[in-house]
Amino acid sequence: MNPSIHLILGTALWAWTISKAQAFKMLDLFYEAGFRWIDAATNYPINKNADDFRAAERILNEWIKTHGVQDLKVLMKIGSINNLYTPENNLAPSFIQIIYSEYRHLFGEQLAEIMVHWDNREEAKTIEPTLEALDRIRKEGVKIGLSGIKHPSVYHELNASYGFDWDIQLKHNLVYSDYPRYADFHGKPRFLAYGINAGGLKFPTASYRKDSSTAVRNVPTEKYQELVRQVAAALAEYNARSSLAPLTRFNECSMVYTYYSPDIKGILIGPSKTEQLQSTLEFFQQLQAGQHQDLYHRLATLSANG
Ligand SMILES: NC(=O)c1ccc[n+]([C@@H]2O[C@H](COP(=O)([O-])OP(=O)(O)OC[C@H]3O[C@@H](n4cnc5c(N)ncnc54)[C@H](OP(=O)(O)O)[C@@H]3O)[C@@H](O)[C@H]2O)c1
Numbered sequence: 109m110n111p112s113i114h115l116i117l118g119t120a121l122w123a124w125t126i127s128k129a130q131a132f133k134m135l136d137l138f139y140e141a142g143f144r145w146i147d148a149a150t151n152y153p154i155n156k157n158a159d160d161f162r163a164a165e166r167i168l169n170e171w172i173k174t175h176g177v178q179d180l181k182v183l184m185k186i187g188s189i190n191n192l193y194t195p196e197n198n199l200a201p202s203f204i205q206i207i208y209s210e211y212r213h214l215f216g217e218q219l220a221e222i223m224v225h226w227d228n229r230e231e232a233k234t235i236e237p238t239l240e241a242l243d244r245i246r247k248e249g250v251k252i253g254l255s256g257i258k259h260p261s262v263y264h265e266l267n268a269s270y271g272f273d274w275d276i277q278l279k280h281n282l283v284y285s286d287y288p289r290y291a292d293f294h295g296k297p298r299f300l301a302y303g304i305n306a307g308g309l310k311f312p313t314a315s316y317r318k319d320s321s322t323a324v325r326n327v328p329t330e331k332y333q334e335l336v337r338q339v340a341a342a343l344a345e346y347n348a349r350s351s352l353a354p355l356t357r358f359n360e361c362s363m364v365y366t367y368y369s370p371d372i373k374g375i376l377i378g379p380s381k382t383e384q385l386q387s388t389l390e391f392f393q394q395l396q397a398g399q400h401q402d403l404y405h406r407l408a409t410l411s412a413n414g
Pocket residue numbers: 117118119120121147148255256277278302303304305306307308309317319320321322357359376377378379380383384385387388
């Protein structure tokens with residue numbers, strides 16, 4: 109168990125399947141429960157509707173202004189120049205400086221962390237100027253991180269001269285994990301796991317809505333049916349042996365699997381409804397109480413990452 113693991117509220121579906129009113133309610137609940145970290149990105153929602161570019165961050169900013177909140181911790185992923193789900197981005201120092209200044213202006217001291225969002229480059233000499241720009245931001249007291257890096261070893265080598273203590277966002281769930289790709293960075297809890305439900309998988313007992321996360325993001329649920337069935341069977345066995353209240357959701361299994369995975373520092377949660385957020389926060393308390401470790405070991409034997 110790692111008691112320092114924290115929850116981060118994701119915003120990828122805001123202004124897409126999650127309306128402003130719903131996002132406001134979830135922010136109210138998350139904040140009132142004492143949580144402060146929010147994950148955002150310039151290109152959220154990535155719904156390929158250019159009119160919605162930066163719409164998720166606008167909702168966040170409006171909520172902050174409406175409530176006069178001053179102690180949020182906003183993690184902003186930068187580099188994207190559109191929300192069309194293309195790999196195009198801009199990590200030139202001038203762009204980083206402009207977008208950083210913009211977010212500093214919008215979020216002030218609540219801008220807690222900046223992450224590079226997607227980098228497919230391989231050549232050290234093209235990546236190094238990005239690190240120089242990030243170094244200037246770090247000097248202003250903002251944490252620096254990485255997300256979606258195709259060649260992490262190049263960042264690792266360059267970092268010998270910079271000494272960044274990166275946080276790294278990675279996809280990590282029962283069907284897939286980026287953890288092996290970041291081998292150079294293993295050995296320290298620095299990883300913030302996203303997509304823990306593989307984009308919204310559910311047990312067969314819960315049906316997928318028309319606007320479910322898997323539907324709008326084209327997650328091939330049939331492909332994962334067998335694994336989901338095995339997870340459900342493992343959970344049924346576990347519930348039968350356990351004296352604790354039975355677990356019922358795929359999301360709970362995802363939380364258990366992520367919580368106990370190596371080097372995890374934070375869990376990005378992506379509830380689409382207040383009720384999902386409420387249940388996630390309640391379940392997180394159970395995790396922090398050290399329950400369900402046995403289930404993790406069982407799930408690890410099923411995961412495709414073993
Ligand atoms: N760094 C990156 O490149 C990157 C990439 C992806 C995401 N992220 C971040 O990580 C956050 C979460 O990612 P994700 O949306 O892909 O996560 P996810 O956990 O794999 O999928 C979220 C979906 O799971 C279902 N769910 C979540 N909590 C539930 C609960 N308590 N009960 C039942 N169902 C539940 C919901 O599906 P339904 O809506 O269908 O009910 C929800 O929309 C994003 O918002 C974003 O901030 C970062």
